[in-house]
Amino acid sequence: MYVAVKGGEAAIANAHRLLADRRRGDRSLPSITIEQVVEQLGLAVDRIMAEASVYDRSLAALAVRQARGDMIEAIFILRAYRTTLPRFGYSEPIDTAGMLVERRVSATYKDLPGGQLLGPTFDYTHRLLDPSLIGDEPVAAPAMKEPGEQAMRVSDILDGEGLIEGDGQMPGGHVAGDLTREPMEFPMPRDLRLQALARGDEGFLLALAYSTQRGYGRTHPFVGEVRIGEVEVELDLPELGFAVSLGTIRVTECQMVNQFKGSAKQPPQFTRGYGLVFGQSERKAMSMSLVDRALRTDEFSEDIVAPAQDQEFVISHADNVQATGFVEHLKLPHYVDFQAELDLVRRMRRDHEAARAGQANGMKEAAE
Amino acid sequence: MGTQSQIYAGAFADPVFAAQSVFRTLMDSFARPGTIGRLSTQSSPPSPLGNASGAVALTLCDQDTAVWLSPALAKSAVSQWIAFHTGACVTEAKDEARFAFFEKGAAVPGFDQFALGTQEYPDRSTTLVVEVEALTGGQPLVARGPGIKTEIVVAPKGLPDVFLDFWTANRAIFPRGIDLVLTAEDSVLCLPRTTKLERE
Amino acid sequence: MNDLATYNFAYLDEQTKRMIRRAILKAIAIPGYQVPFASREMPMPYGWGTGGVQVTASILGPDDVLKVIDQGADDTTNAVSIRAFFQKVANVAVTTKTVEATIIQTRHRIPEEPLKEGQTLVYQVPIPEPLRFLEPRETETRKMHALEEYGLMHVKLYEDISRNGHIATTYAYPVKVEGRYVMDPSPTPKFDNPKMHMSEALQLFGAGREKRIYAVPPFTEVVSLDFEDHPFEIQTFEKPCALCGAENVYLDEVVLDDRGGRMFVCSDTDHCEDRRAHGHAGSMLASTQHQRKEPAE
Structure with a gap:
């Protein structure tokens, strides 16, 4: 029996009602509060803020709760909110040298001014499930030095010796671009590439970074430094004639130091890969810095031989909101196109069978 | 210099x-090049910029x-009016302008002094907004x-004599070229770079 | 947090609308050329019509009557969802009738009813670059358009012919606009290509994820690429629509049972309903009406 598919509206409304039910789950359990998400799933909140490009812990927590814990969905919800926000201005570049560091490690020096500071890291934990976390046992207060201290950047140490390239040299008068406000264009300057990477999917960048380590575009990297902590955000107000502080944000910065043999233009020196993300995410910042370095082929006259070095490939596919939308759109109806293909395959099949029958007849005749 | 009230009003x-509504008319x-679109909404900029412009x-x-x-226009209060109400910055470089405005009777320089776009990005060209005496009653031109x-x-009445030569040269460099909005009183007549004009 | 979540008329902020409006005017001035624009994140996923939605949101006014179709139908879930979005954020009048609409947003079809002056057809486009599957690099395809170097496309189509005896592209069939730009008509079946040629309506194309807007003004030449010895042909159907009896329309195949039973019905649901309202009937109409009553009896 044929019944035309009608009532799309009712179906959608019912589906969303079911979604709300599943989101809430068992009503006999208390629902999670936004504050609980912010406090206890802080790294999930950080990732959402980073990839949505919105620094707001409560909104990120709301998004992840609304998304039932689906990170990309939460990033998507927060981005769709961000896009409607008016622009009041552009902040001054943050100064990570002035960061109040909570974690700061370097792989290139055993000890250095400011020291190695492990901070709240999973490193050196044994990944054993901890039954004590099933309940709500009391947690000891942390043992810390004076909260937040400034530490000089490792790259500045190398820079003092002139052994590393300068930091982010852009032509004079260069205004940092914003790829959420201007159309993308290739080749893309490094500032926009870094923005794309900072918003890019953590998993995608991780895989690309990993591929450079396995020989697909090697960069000979050392972690010059990873630092996590609070930095001040300042806005320049022309009316006042000076910058005012808007508050502090927590960021993770990675300066990767890479070997470089030198070229016709440049002497042998170390080069940089840079990573900076909202919140605490070393994995993302390190991946970003590896990919950033890999993408700088034109600056060092390197040949593009691997995916991680190919900026059109990397930048065009790093955005998980774009990627998930287009992959998942395949579940939308395509029956008009499919009908056209069905018709074509049937026609080609008929031609094919006619040709085979013709051949068979031909052979039969030849045999007779 | 215009008075403050001219700049903040209108x-x-x-x-x-x-x-x-204005965008839809544009x-x-x-x-539909050659058709005359009446704007249902008015602005009242400082003289000598026309209302439609x-x-x-x-x-x-x-x-x-x-x-x-x-x-x-640059000498009048118009430049502050535009800056205040739109946030656009006024440039002296014709080839950097996305829009160029001319009051009624102003001399119109050769179109090739403005941004014409590139072969790769022909959209990066200036749109000229030129006020004329009237959109009808001038030398008839056939548009295709x-x-x-x-x-x-x-x-259109009140275009410089060299207009047709300028336009023909503009048409010849397609896909590059400027686009033109002619205005008079409360109406507009638009000529995208694709329109061919000939004397009747 | 609640008071933060207010939205402008038609969702987009005015600055975004201005940016898109400027892109639309340039697109109209250079028919078939893809104008890059700073596509915004929309509250629906990329690939689900964000380009079309941004174009519609930027042109839409309070006097418009909006129709949204997907696969030719007004009642497919994504069409329902996009229509509901504009009702919510712009409080716009909506219709399913092609003749009543001033703006029609579409995915994958052009309505059967010829469009008229004053109507605007907004296409949702997934991959705007017709050369993309021949050359994945934007830097390369941009050069090819700049130089009007379309040989690669002809080679591809000709390879089809040499392999299959005919061109094996059935949808998103490339066209040349006003003798200059090769353009992707979006994944409409090639059956719809001739409707684009010298259409009275303005046709706008929005690709949100790929950040491109392009246009075909009314009365503009749109020619499907072909060869002298292999002229362009559209699909034909052996039978008329089983519900309204329409011929020379695009049909969907509906599977009736698991024994190979099939019927073919109009993909354009409004066209089909309109014909039935005017007394046209196809071979299956009586039986389906009869069957629909059955469960109640």
Whole structure:
């Protein structure tokens, strides 16, 4: 029996009602509060803020709760909110040298001014499930030095010796671009590439970074430094004639130091890969810095031989909101196109069978 | 220099819907070159910028569009009016302007002094907004091209004599080229770079 | 947090609308050329019509009557969802009738009813670059358009012919606009290509994820690429629509049972309903009406 598919509206409304039910789950359990998400799933909140490009812990927590814990969905919800926000201005570049560091490690020096500071890291934990976390046992207060201290950047140490390239040299008068406000264009300057990477999917960048380590575009990297902590955000107000502080944000910065043999233009020196993300995410910042370095082929006259070095490939596919939308759109109806293909395959099949029958007849005749 | 009141007044009373309505008239006029579109919403910019030209500026210009003004407009309160109401910065470099405005009777320089776009990005070209005496009653020209079923006669009054030569040269470098909005009183007539014009 | 979540008329902020409006005017001035624009994140996923939605939101006014179709039908879930979005954020009048609409947003079809002056057809486009599957690099395809170097496309189509005896592209069939730009008509079946040629309506194309807007003004030449010895042909159907009896329309195949039973019905639901309202009937109409009553009996 044929019944035309009608009532799309009712179906959608019912589906969303079911979604709300599943989101809430068992009503006999208390629902999670936004504050609980912010406090206890802080790294999930950080990732959402980073990839949505919105620094707001409560909104990120709301998004992840609304998304039932689906990170990309939460990033998507927060981005769709961000896009409607008016622009009041552009902040001054943050100064990570002035960061109040909570974690700061370097792989290139055993000890250095400011020291190695492990901070709240999973490193050196044994990944054993901890039954004590099933309940709500009391947690000891942390043992810390004076909260937040400034530490000089490792790259500045190398820079003092002139052994590393300068930091982010852009032509004079260069205004940092914003790829959420201007159309993308290739080749893309490094500032926009870094923005794309900072918003890019953590998993995608991780895989690309990993591929450079396995020989697909090697960069000979050392972690010059990873630092996590609070930095001040300042806005320049022309009316006042000076910058005012808007508050502090927590960021993770990675300066990767890479070997470089030198070229016709440049002497042998170390080069940089840079990573900076909202919140605490070393994995993302390190991946970003590896990919950033890999993408700088034109600056060092390197040949593009691997995916991680190919900026059109990397930048065009790093955005998980774009990627998930287009992959998942395949579940939308395509029956008009499919009908056209069905018709074509049937026609080609008929031609094919006619040709085979013709051949068979031909052979039969030849045999007779 | 205009008085403060000239600069702060004269924008759309209802910016969201006025801009939508003016844009639709512009869109339809660009899609149907040669037809005359009446703007349902007015602006009252400082003299010598015409009302329709002012409405075009309020609808399309903002922080992202550098605007070039004819010498007379640049000297008037118009430049502050545009800056205040749209946020657009006024530029002296014709080839950096996304929009260029001319008051009635202003001398129009060769179109090739403005941004013409590149072969790769022909959209990066200036749109000229030129006020004329009237959109009818001038020398009749036959227009052909996309948006026109067969042909249509346009006869804007008050265009410089060299206009047709300028336009023909502009047409010849397609896909590059400027686009033109002619205004008079409360109406517009749009000529995208694809329109071919000939004397009748 | 609640008071933060307010939205402008038609969702987009005015600055975004201006940016898109400027892109639309340039697109109209250069028919078939893809104008890059700073596509915004929309509250629906990329690939689900964000380009079309941004174009519609930027042109839409309070006097418009909006129709949204997907696969030719007004009642497919994504069409329902996009229509509901504009009702919510712009309080716009909506219709399913092609003749009543001033703006029609579409995915994958052009309505059967010829469009008229004053109507605007907004296409949702997934991959705007017709050369993309021949050359994945934007930097390369941009050069090819700049130089009007379309040989690669002809080679591809000709390879089809040499392999299959005919061109094996059935949808998103490339066209040349006004003798200059090769353009992707979006994944409409090639059956719809001739409707684009010298259409009275303005046709706008929005690709949100790929950040491109392009246009075909009314009365503009749109020619499907072909060869002298292999002229362009559209699909034909052996039978008329089983519900309304329409011929020379695009049909969907509906599977009736698991024994190979099939019927073919109009993909354009409004066209089909309109014909039935005017007394046209196809071979299956009586039986389906009869069957629909059955469960109640």
